[in-house]
Structures are given as structure tokens and as C-alpha cells.
Amino acid sequence: MSRIFYITFACILFVLMSPDTVLAQQRTIKGNVVDEIAKPLPGVIISVKGENIQTSSDDNGNYTITLPAKSNTLIFKMVGMITKEIAVASGETTVRASLQPDLKNLDEVVVVGYGTVKKSDLTGSVSTLKGSELNRTPSASVDQLLQGKIPGVQVISGSGRPGAGATIRVRGTSSLNGSNSPLMVVDGFPWGDAGNLKQINPDDIESIEVLKDASSAAIYGSRGANGVILITTKKGKLGQSNISLSTLNTVSAMSAKPDLWRDAIDEATFANEAALTGGTPANQLPYLGEIRGGVYFPSIAELRGLDPSKPKWPHNTDWVDLVYRKPFSQSYTLTADGGSEKTKYAISGNYYKEEGLVIKNFYDRFATRLNLDQKLTDAINVGTNVILTYTKNNGVQVNADRTRVFPVYDDKGNYFRTSPTDFGHPLA
Numbered sequence: 001m002s003r004i005f006y007i008t009f010a011c012i013l014f015v016l017m018s019p020d021t022v023l024a025q026q027r028t029i030k031g032n033v034v035d036e037i038a039k040p041l042p043g044v045i046i047s048v049k050g051e052n053i054q055t056s057s058d059d060n061g062n063y064t065i066t067l068p069a070k071s072n073t074l075i076f077k078m079v080g081m082i083t084k085e086i087a088v089a090s091g092e093t094t095v096r097a098s099l100q101p102d103l104k105n106l107d108e109v110v111v112v113g114y115g116t117v118k119k120s121d122l123t124g125s126v127s128t129l130k131g132s133e134l135n136r137t138p139s140a141s142v143d144q145l146l147q148g149k150i151p152g153v154q155v156i157s158g159s160g161r162p163g164a165g166a167t168i169r170v171r172g173t174s175s176l177n178g179s180n181s182p183l184m185v186v187d188g189f190p191w192g193d194a195g196n197l198k199q200i201n202p203d204d205i206e207s208i209e210v211l212k213d214a215s216s217a218a219i220y221g222s223r224g225a226n227g228v229i230l231i232t233t234k235k236g237k238l239g240q241s242n243i244s245l246s247t248l249n250t251v252s253a254m255s256a257k258p259d260l261w262r263d264a265i266d267e268a269t270f271a272n273e274a275a276l277t278g279g280t281p282a283n284q285l286p287y288l289g290e291i292r293g294g295v296y297f298p299s300i301a302e303l304r305g306l307d308p309s310k311p312k313w314p315h316n317t318d319w320v321d322l323v324y325r326k327p328f329s330q331s332y333t334l335t336a337d338g339g340s341e342k343t344k345y346a347i348s349g350n351y352y353k354e355e356g357l358v359i360k361n362f363y364d365r366f367a368t369r370l371n372l373d374q375k376l377t378d379a380i381n382v383g384t385n386v387i388l389t390y391t392k393n394n395g396v397q398v399n400a401d402r403t404r405v406f407p408v409y410d411d412k413g414n415y416f417r418t419s420p421t422d423f424g425h426p427l428a
Contacts (some may be wrong), residue, residue: 013427026068027087031095032061033076041078041099049073049085127151130207139369140248140331140352142197142205142231143168152212153227161395162327162356163363165198170227171211182227183220187385190223197229199389201350201367203246205335206234233385234337235371236346241338248331254357257320263403264316265303272300287405293419317405321372322408323400323426327355339373356395359427363391398426 022372033044038119038214040061048071057063065074067088074095076084102228111281127150139145143166147155156167170182170331186200211219221229261267268287275285289299289307298313330353337346353366366389373383403418408427412415415428 001371026066027088027093028064029067029074029093029095030062030064031097032062033057033097033099035081036098036100038098043078044081044099045077047075047077049075060131083427102279125152125211125213127153127212128207129209134205134208138355139202140250140329141165142200142202145202145205145208146210146229150210153210160357162361163198163353163365163391163393163395166181168229170210170229174226180226182229183223184229184231185220186231187233199365199367199391200231200387201333201348201352201369203335203350204233204348204367204369204387206232208232208322225410230414232373233369234346234348235373236336236339236340236344237336238341238344241336243336244334246333246335250329251326252329252357252403253326254324257324258400260320260401261404264313265300268298268303269300269405271355277364295418297407303405313405315405317402317404317407319400319402319404319426323359324357325359327357329354342375344373358398360398361395362393363395366390371372399424400426402426 007361033041033046035041040059042055042057042059042061044057044061044063044074045054046057046063046065048065048067050073051068051071053066053068055063055065067074072088072090074085074086074088074097076099078099080102082102084097084099086095086097113222120337127147128170134145143155145155146168148165154169154172168182169180173180179193184191184193184197204403210229210231211224211228219261272285272287276282285370287299287303288295289302290297298310299307301307303313331350332352333348333350335346335348339345348369348371350365350367352363352367354363368385368388370384372385373381375381403425406418407416415425417423
């Protein structure tokens with residue numbers, strides 16, 4: 001009985017896998033693609049929805065594509081035209097598509113300082129970042145959002161100190177002595193040069209426009225001669241109430257340690273040789289196992305553990321490991337926005353902490369924003385837009401180039417000093 005079953009199953013499988021059966025399961029669709037005035041469109045991409053099958057129309061707008069039995073929808077795509085989907089009826093083998101121009105980009109509104117205009121009416125040079133382009137790369141500052149995303153805008157990282165703003169240039173440098181920083185305008189209010197970008201929370205930004213030509217000077221005068229960065233913050237929307245929490249955490253590390261002394265014995269040996277070469281008498285070399293200024297300086301033999309009268313010197317302090325760290329930075333933003341027919345609101349709070357690569361260096365920012373729009377009557381609207389920022393910055397210079405011979409602390413638990421005037425201890 002089982003043998004009959006297997007023979008029957010094999011016959012059915014053979015029939016299903018035969019070329020005639022496979023061909024019966026798919027169709028060849030032919031047709032052509034035209035525009036709104038029935039002119040053939042070459043280069044249109046025709047694909048099968050849900051399948052990795054596509055082709056393109058020829059110079060006369062004609063195409064041929066294979067449609068699997070389980071699929072019945074064709075997608076027509078072309079730059080500058082509205083994408084169209086057409087369902088293919090059962091037994092249909094010819095499909096003609098007519099595509100309409102995509103006028104959405106031409107109707108897009110751009111902020112230009114003195115108001116808003118459509119892109120189709122814009123004559124100046126304006127670059128825009130908005131929506132997904134802003135959120136594509138997580139960033140803790142606005143200058144990071146601009147880096148490498150707008151042609152003609154150069155973002156140069158600063159000193160690396162926490163909280164240090166980047167240097168921004170729009171179409172290069174225009175002055176040898178004067179300022180080359182572009183003007184920053186937030187919701188229509190000039191904030192000064194672009195160095196203040198660090199004070200704005202990137203999560204509050206709706207869009208960024210950069211005016212790059214002479215029209216910026218015509219609007220803002222001499223302040224806009226180096227370009228203008230227009231920032232529009234988020235506002236409440238009608239019928240939508242949202243509460244969101246976003247976090248960003250980063251960890252950094254040094255690519256290479258500073259090339260300093262790695263061993264106390266080598267450091268002391270070279271110090272003695274350098275002093276001797278410089279003319280210092282042999283009995284006055286730095287490391288001879290003597291007390292100078294109240295501090296004991298071990299001998300080379302003591303450092304090597306070869307002095308029979310003294311134990312091996314126990315200290316070999318790695319100041320690089322003590323001074324440098326893997327900084328951890330964090331950002332938290334809580335946002336609430338919404339609106340009704342008469343009231344629209346958007347409020348947010350942000351805490352941002354950036355640790356420096358060197359200990360004791362940090363940058364803290366507390367920022368809050370309130371945007372409120374109230375419709376009193378059909379003719380009167382009142383509103384407020386408040387941005388408050390508090391920053392705390394500590395960027396001290398710490399030197400890791402300190403002798404490895406001596407410890408961090410003395411016998412009493414105080415910071416070890418090589419002399420009464422030694423005030424350069426990096427941990428003090």
C-alpha cells in the first residue's frame with residue numbers, strides 16, 4: 001500500500017514540476033507607459049509588487065515583464081513622476097500605464113528669513129534638512145547634524161573639549177580679519193554666530209535651512225554676509241497628542257596612548273644621563289638615593305632591585321591610565337506636544353552630559369522649551385516660544401607627562417609632591 005502511495009506522489013510531483021505546468025502558473029505582461037499628454041516615457045522602472053522582478057520601458061515606452069501566478073500588481077516608478085500601482089486582472093496580458101508629474105517637491109515650503117516661499121518660486125541658494133534626514137544619524141549637537149549633509153557647508157570639529165562648538169563655514173572663508181561664522185536664526189530670532197548651536201537640543205528641531213548666497217545679506221544685512229542658518233523648532237499639531245522619551249548614550253576611546261615613558265627605570269636612567277651630559281657633577285645627579293627638598297629620590301640600583309641594603313623601589317605610576325578614560329556621554333529628552341482647534345502646544349526638557357577624554361573635564365546642559373499658540377478669535381492669535389538653557393562646563397588642562405618614579409599619594413594619604421612648589425599634580 002505504501003509503495004502505491006509513493007509512486008502516486010512521485011507522479012504528481014513530476015507533473016507539477018514540468019515546464020508546461022510552470023509556464024501555466026505565470027503570465028507575460030506587455031504594455032507601454034505614457035505621461036499625462038500620452039507621450040511615451042522611456043526609462044520607467046516596472047516591478048512586481050512583493051517580488052524581486054523588474055524591467056524598464058524602452059525609448060517608445062514599451063515594456064515586457066513576467067508576472068508570477070501569486071502576484072497581480074505592477075508598480076511603475078520614475079523620477080519626477082508619481083509612483084503608480086496597477087492591479088492586473090485574471091487573464092489580462094496587456095497593461096497600459098499613464099503617469100502624472102510629481103509636483104509635491106515644487107510645492108514644498110522653504111523658510112527664507114523674511115517668510116516662506118515655494119521651492120518653485122525660490123531664486124536664492126537654499127539647502128534644507130528636515131524629517132528623516134535629521135534623524136538618520138543620532139547626534140547630541142546641531143553641528144553634528146550639519147556635518148557632511150549640506151553641500152557648501154563645512155563643519156570643522158573644535159578642540160575636542162567637552163562642550164566646545166564646531167567651526168562652521170558656508171562656502172569657505174570670506175574675510176582674513178573679520179568673523180567668518182554664519183548667522184544663526186532660531187524661529188525668526190537672531191541668536192548670533194553659529195557657535196551657539198551647542199545650546200540647542202537636536203530633538204527639538206523640525207527643520208534646518210541654510211542660506212548660502214547674497215540673498216542672506218539682503219535679508220539680514222552684514223550679519224548674514226557669511227551665510228545664515230535658519231532653525232525651525234517643532235510645534236504642536238492639530239488632533240495629535242504625543243508624549244515621547246528619547247535617549248542617546250555613547251562611549252569613546254583613545255585610538256592610541258600618548259608616547260610617554262613606559263618604565264620608571266628607563267626614565268630615571270635617561271634623566272641621570274641627560275644631567276651628566278649637560279655638565280652636572282656626578283654627585284649631583286637626580287637619582288642617587290638621596291633626599292632633596294624633603295623628597296627621597298631613589299637610585300638606579302634601588303629601582304632595579306639590585307641595592308643589597310634597600311628593597312626594590314615599589315612605585316611605577318602609569319599616569320596615562322590615571323588621567324585618561326573612556327568617556328561616557330548621555331542625553332535624555334522628554335517631549336509632549338498636541339493641539340486642538342484653539343490651542344497648540346509643544347514642551348520638552350533635555351539633560352545632556354558629555355564627559356571628556358581627560359578626567360575632570362565635562363559639559364552639562366539642561367534645556368527646556370515651550371511653544372504655545374492660542375487662538376483667541378478668528379482674527380487674533382497669541383503665542384509664545386521660550387527656550388531656556390543652562391550649561392556647566394569644566395575644561396581644565398591636565399598633564400599626564402609626570403615622572404613614573406613617584407606614587408600618587410604620600411604616606412599620609414595626601415597627593416604626593418616632588419617639591420613644596422609642585423602644584424601640577426593631575427589628580428589634585
